[in-house]
Amino acid sequence: MAKKKVATAKEKNHLDKVASLGCLICGSPAICHHIRNRGDGKGNLGFGNRATAYETIPLCPSHHVGVFSIHNCKEQFEAMYGTEAELLQRTLNEIKNLNEVNDFFNYNKGENNG
Secondary structure, eight states: OOOOOOOOHHHHHHHHHHHHTOOTTTOSOOEEEEOSBOSSSSOBOOTTOOOOTTSEEEEOHHHHHSTTSTTTSHHHHHHHHOOHHHHHHHHHHHHHHHHHHHHHHHHHHHHHHO
8 A cells, every 4th residue: 555645845835825715616715625627638537546736626515525425426517517627627716816816915014114
């Protein structure tokens, strides 16, 4: 059995940002879902093959593993909310925007102190 990879500090930081966005579907507190299909035409990653920390989307427990969730009703879930690849792109865009806002405030904070 392969050893479980431990996330680096940079990966943990990214996962924290993903979770901080809240569930993409309902806005509730979220956990990170590692996508199984990158949307690159190569198909699913399959069981036992986890996507990287950078291929995660924020979902609340209900939308992650609940009765009507990405794990239990994937086709219906994606039909209603978008594919994993689309939700990943949305997540990455929101993190980029979050980083830009943080950079803006950090820059302005530095100007006011100097």
